[in-house]
Amino acid sequence: MSQQPTTENAGSRREDSGRQPPYLYPDYVSTRLRAPEKPLIILPKTLSDTTGPAYGRGPVGELDHDLTRQHAGEPLGERIIVHGRVLDGDGRPVRGNLIEIWQANSAGRYTHQKDQHPAPLDPNFSGAGRCLTDGEGRYRFITVKPGAYPWKNHPNAWRPAHIHLSLFGEAFRSRLITQMYFPGDPLFGQDPIFQSVRDPEAQRRMISTFDLEATEPEWALGYRFDVVLEGRGATPMERA
Numbered sequence: 001m002s003q004q005p006t007t008e009n010a011g012s013r014r015e016d017s018g019r020q021p022p023y024l025y026p027d028y029v030s031t032r033l034r035a036p037e038k039p040l041i042i043l044p045k046t047l048s049d050t051t052g053p054a055y056g057r058g059p060v061g062e063l064d065h066d067l068t069r070q071h072a073g074e075p076l077g078e079r080i081i082v083h084g085r086v087l088d089g090d091g092r093p094v095r096g097n098l099i100e101i102w103q104a105n106s107a108g109r110y111t112h113q114k115d116q117h118p119a120p121l122d123p124n125f126s127g128a129g130r131c132l133t134d135g136e137g138r139y140r141f142i143t144v145k146p147g148a149y150p151w152k153n154h155p156n157a158w159r160p161a162h163i164h165l166s167l168f169g170e171a172f173r174s175r176l177i178t179q180m181y182f183p184g185d186p187l188f189g190q191d192p193i194f195q196s197v198r199d200p201e202a203q204r205r206m207i208s209t210f211d212l213e214a215t216e217p218e219w220a221l222g223y224r225f226d227v228v229l230e231g232r233g234a235t236p237m238e239r240a
């Protein structure tokens with residue numbers, strides 16, 4: 001049985017709640033260009049949406065979760081462990097979920113040709129990793145704490161330190177993208193990407209917590225970041 005496409009009024013529901021970033025947030029300048037002007041058309045799901053490939057080209061490798069061991073030497077910066085659980089709206093673990101992360105190096109520079117701001121690249125840091133959640137929905141990455149970086153959104157604009165996360169869910173179509181921040185960052189107040197989530201509780205859900213139990217003596221600080229995929233307590237997500 002085929003379903004008819006439905007329409008949605010430019011994501012107004014998302015904008016009203018304050019718990020998710022709106023499509024249009026004028027202080028975040030690029031949303032002025034990309035926010036939809038017409039009602040969205042929601043396409044019906046097809047069988048291949050759920051049966052199509054969701055993973056990368058190759059199987060997830062044993063060390064893909066460790067961004068500090070991808071090169072001959074170790075990257076510079078503060079070594080950290082980032083871990084947490086992926087949960088559905090009822091608090092159930094989401095198992096076998098592919099999580100990909102990408103981030104700037106400790107100096108705040110991405111390994112990307114578009115990032116040319118004057119901070120050093122690190123030959124021992126590419127800034128991308130991935131892993132699968134285990135039977136309890138847990139994931140764990142080893143990396144270095146990313147630096148803040150400037151962007152040209154407004155005069156003297158700097159992004160708070162953050163790690164981008166992509167969660168695939170059951171299929172490519174259900175992919176969700178968010179950003180994890182670090183507690184106490186002085187840049188939250190002037191960052192329109194962070195501030196586009198208006199609800200203070202929802203903002204809190206984007207900030208990891210320092211985790212002494214996950215901290216390994218003489219080696220790395222631990223941060224915990226749980227991701228809730230849906231419901232009132234959902235982690236704010238960026239959606240195209």
Ligand SMILES: [Fe+2]
Pocket residue numbers: 104159162164
């Ligand atoms: Fe970024």
